[in-house]
Amino acid sequence: MALKKFVVGCFDEEKVLFPAVDKVRHAGYKIHDIYTPFPVHGLDKAMGLRDTSLHTAGFIYGLTGTTTAVTFMSWVFTKDWPMNIGGKPHFALPAWIPITFELTVLMAAVGMVLTFCYICQLAPFIKKHHFHARATDDLFVMVIECTEKTDEAALSAYLESVGAKEINTQVAEDGWWIGRYDREQKLYNEPNIA
Amino acid sequence: MPAGYKKWTNALLGIGALVLVLGFIFLGMSKDEHAQTRFWAVLLQNSTFFLLVVNASMFFVCVTTLAMGGWQMAFRRVPEAISTLVPVFSVIALVVFLGIIFGHQHHIYHWLDKEHVAHDPILKGKSGFLNPTFFLLWTILTLAVWSWVGHKMRQLSKRADEPFKAEEVKGYMWSNSVWASVFTVFFGLTVASTIPWFWLMSIDAHWFSTMYSWYTFASTFVSGMSLIAIYVVYLKNQDYLEYVNEEHLHDLGKFMFAFSVFWTYLWYSQFMLIWYANIPEETIYFKARMQGPYRVIFFLNLIMNFVLPFLLLIRRGSKRNYTTMAVLAVLIIIGHWLDFYQMVMPGTLGEHYSLGWFEFGILAFYAGLIMFFVGRSLEKAPLLSKHHPLLKESIIHHT
Numbered sequence: 001m002a003l004k005k006f007v008v009g010c011f012d013e014e015k016v017l018f019p020a021v022d023k024v025r026h027a028g029y030k031i032h033d034i035y036t037p038f039p040v041h042g043l044d045k046a047m048g049l050r051d052t053s054l055h056t057a058g059f060i061y062g063l064t065g066t067t068t069a070v071t072f073m074s075w076v077f078t079k080d081w082p083m084n085i086g087g088k089p090h091f092a093l094p095a096w097i098p099i100t101f102e103l104t105v106l107m108a109a110v111g112m113v114l115t116f117c118y119i120c121q122l123a124p125f126i127k128k129h130h131f132h133a134r135a136t137d138d139l140f141v142m143v144i145e146c147t148e149k150t151d152e153a154a155l156s157a158y159l160e161s162v163g164a165k166e167i168n169t170q171v172a173e174d175g176w177w178i179g180r181y182d183r184e185q186k187l188y189n190e191p192n193i194a
Numbered sequence: 195m196p197a198g199y200k201k202w203t204n205a206l207l208g209i210g211a212l213v214l215v216l217g218f219i220f221l222g223m224s225k226d227e228h229a230q231t232r233f234w235a236v237l238l239q240n241s242t243f244f245l246l247v248v249n250a251s252m253f254f255v256c257v258t259t260l261a262m263g264g265w266q267m268a269f270r271r272v273p274e275a276i277s278t279l280v281p282v283f284s285v286i287a288l289v290v291f292l293g294i295i296f297g298h299q300h301h302i303y304h305w306l307d308k309e310h311v312a313h314d315p316i317l318k319g320k321s322g323f324l325n326p327t328f329f330l331l332w333t334i335l336t337l338a339v340w341s342w343v344g345h346k347m348r349q350l351s352k353r354a355d356e357p358f359k360a361e362e363v364k365g366y367m368w369s370n371s372v373w374a375s376v377f378t379v380f381f382g383l384t385v386a387s388t389i390p391w392f393w394l395m396s397i398d399a400h401w402f403s404t405m406y407s408w409y410t411f412a413s414t415f416v417s418g419m420s421l422i423a424i425y426v427v428y429l430k431n432q433d434y435l436e437y438v439n440e441e442h443l444h445d446l447g448k449f450m451f452a453f454s455v456f457w458t459y460l461w462y463s464q465f466m467l468i469w470y471a472n473i474p475e476e477t478i479y480f481k482a483r484m485q486g487p488y489r490v491i492f493f494l495n496l497i498m499n500f501v502l503p504f505l506l507l508i509r510r511g512s513k514r515n516y517t518t519m520a521v522l523a524v525l526i527i528i529g530h531w532l533d534f535y536q537m538v539m540p541g542t543l544g545e546h547y548s549l550g551w552f553e554f555g556i557l558a559f560y561a562g563l564i565m566f567f568v569g570r571s572l573e574k575a576p577l578l579s580k581h582h583p584l585l586k587e588s589i590i591h592h593t
Contacts, residue, residue, distance in 0.1 A: 041592045051510065059508065086472065094469050097462060 004174045005146040006032060007155045008131045009164035010139045017140045020162040021046045032145040035135035058112040065107030069100040121176040129172035195569040196432060203565040210559020217552045228546045231301040235542040236556050237290045238302060242393045243534040244560045245283040250418025252277035252344045253381050256374035264587025265445055268437040272425045274351055275571040277344050282567055284337035291333060295326050302542050305399045316400050324399060329392055336384045343377040354579035363583050385411050397541035401479045405464035412460050416453035417530040419446060420523035427520045434577055437589045440514040444593050447513030454503040482540040491536050498529030
C-alpha cells in the first residue's frame with residue numbers, strides 16, 4: 001500500500017458542503033472521500049459516485065441459494081433417499097419452497113454482508129487512517145488526494161474560499177492494513193510519497 | 195385532458211356499452227343457463243375487482259396520511275381523483291348484487307337457494323352469516339361508508355389549496371389523521387375480512403380459507419398502486435405534475451414490487467397448507483383450478499403476477515424508468531384481473547367458461563369508465579395541494 005499526501009478540509013454545515021463539493025470537482029481536484037457523521041442524502045450524486053454493484057452481487061448470491069436448495073433437495077428426495085411422506089410425490093416442489101426461500105435469503109444476506117465488508121474493508125483487525133476524529137461527531141471531512149501537479153498551498157487557499165473551517169495536509173496510508181495505528185508514522189518517508 | 199385521451203375514453207366506453215347491451219340481450223336474457231351465469235359472473239368479477247382497485251387508492255391516501263408521509267404529496271391528487279370512482283362503482287356493484295340475489299338466484303351464490311340450504315348442514319351452519327339480508331345490509335353499509343369517508347378525505351385535501359395560518363396547521367393535520375383512521379379501520383373490517391368472504395369466497399360456500407381476504411386485498415392493492423403509477427406516468431408525459439420525478443416513481447415501483455411479492459406470499463400460504471394437508475373438502479378449490487380447463491390461467495396467473503413483476507421490477511433502474519413502469523403496471527392490472535377471473539369462474543361456470551368478446555368487452559367498459567371519471571375529476575381540482583404543510587418533503591424527496 002502506498003503512502004499518499006492528502007489535503008483535508010473540514011466543513012461544519014451541510015449547506016456549505018454541497019456547493020463546495022461541486023466547486024472542488026469543477027476546479028479539477030480529485031476528491032478521495034468525504035467522511036460524514038451521518039448518511040447525507042444526495043452526497044453520492046454530488047460526488048459523482050457510480051451506483052453500487054452490491055445488489056447485482058446480492059441477486060447472484062440469491063440465485064446460488066435457490067439453485068443449491070432445489071438441486072440438493074431434488075437429489076436427496078428423488079435419488080439418494082426417496083421417502084413416502086404423506087403420499088406426496090417424491091418431487092414435491094410446493095413443500096420445498098419455504099426451504100428454497102430461506103436458503104435464497106440466507107445466501108443473499110450473508111453474501112451481501114461479507115461483500116460489503118470486503119468492499120469497505122471492514123473487519124475487527126483492519127486499521128485505516130482517520131483524517132479527523134470529529135468526522136464521527138459533527139464535522140464533514142472532505143479529503144482531497146494530491147498528485148505531483150497539485151499545489152498544496154493553492155488548494156488549501158481554495159478550500160478556505162469555498163468555506164472550509166479547518167484545513168491541513170496529511171500524509172497517510174491510502175488503503176488498509178492489519179496491526180497497530182503507528183504503522184503510518186514508521187513507514188513515512190518523504191521521498192517515497194507516491 | 196388532451197384530445198387523444200378523450201378519443202380513447204369514448205372508444206372504450208362505446209365498445210363497452212355495446213358489449214354490455216349485446217351481452218344482456220344474448221347472454222343475460224338467454225334461455226341457456228350457462229349463458230345467464232356467464233353474464234352475471236363476468237359482471238360480478240369486474241364490478242368487485244375494479245371497485246376494490248379504485249378503493250385501494252383511497253386506502254393509499256389514508257395510510258400515507260396516517261404515517262405522516264410526505265413523499266406522495268406531489269401526486270396525491272391522482273389517487274384522490276381515482277378514488278372519486280368509488281361511489282360510481284359502488285352503485286354498479288350494488289345493481290349487480292341485487293341482480294344476482296333477486297334476479298338470477300343460485301347459479302352464482304348457491305347459498306341463496308333456501309331449499310338447498312335446509313338439506314345442507316354446512317350451509318345451514320353458515321346461514322347466520324351467509325343470508326341475503328345480512329349480505330345486502332352489510333354491502334350497502336360498506337359501500338356507503340367507503341364513499342362517504344373518501345369524500346370527507348377529498349374535502350379535507352381541497353382545504354390545502356388555500357394558505358393556512360400557522361395555528362391552523364396542527365388542527366388540520368389532526369382532522370386528516372382522524373378521518374384517515376376511520377377509513378383504515380373500516381377498511382380492515384371490510385376489505386381485509388368480511389367483504390371478500392361475502393362477494394367472492396361465498397361462491398364456493400362449502401370451502402373457506404382464512405387467507406382469502408388478505409389475498410384479495412393484496413391483489414387489489416397492487417393493482418391500485420399500478421393504476422396510480424399509470425396515471426402518474428401519463429400526466430408526467432403530458433407535462434403536468436411538475437414536482438414529480440423518478441424518485442417518486444421509484445417509490446411507487448417499490449410498492450408494486452413489494453405487493454407483488456406480498457400477493458405471492460399469501461397465494462402460496464393458502465395453497466401450500468391446503469396442498470400439504472390434502473383434505474378433500476379443502477383441495478376441491480384447487481382441484482377445480484389446477485386440473486382441468488383452468489390449468490393455463492392458473493399458471494399464467496403466477497407468471498404474470500409474480501415471476502414477471504419480480505424479475506422485471508427488481509432492478510433499481512427499471513423502477514425509475516417511465517416506460518418499464520407503465521408496461522409493468524398494465525401487466526399487473528391485467529394479471530390481477532385474470533386472478534379475479536379464476537376466483538369467480540370455476541365456482542360458477544365450471545368447465546363451461548369462456549374468455550371471449552363479453553369478458554374483454556366488459557374489461558374495456560370498465561377501463562373506459564375509469565378513464566372518463568378520473569379524467570373528469572383531474573380536470574376539476576388543481577393537481578397540487580399547494581399549501582399542504584408536507585408538500586416540501588415531497589419536492590425534496592430523495593430515495
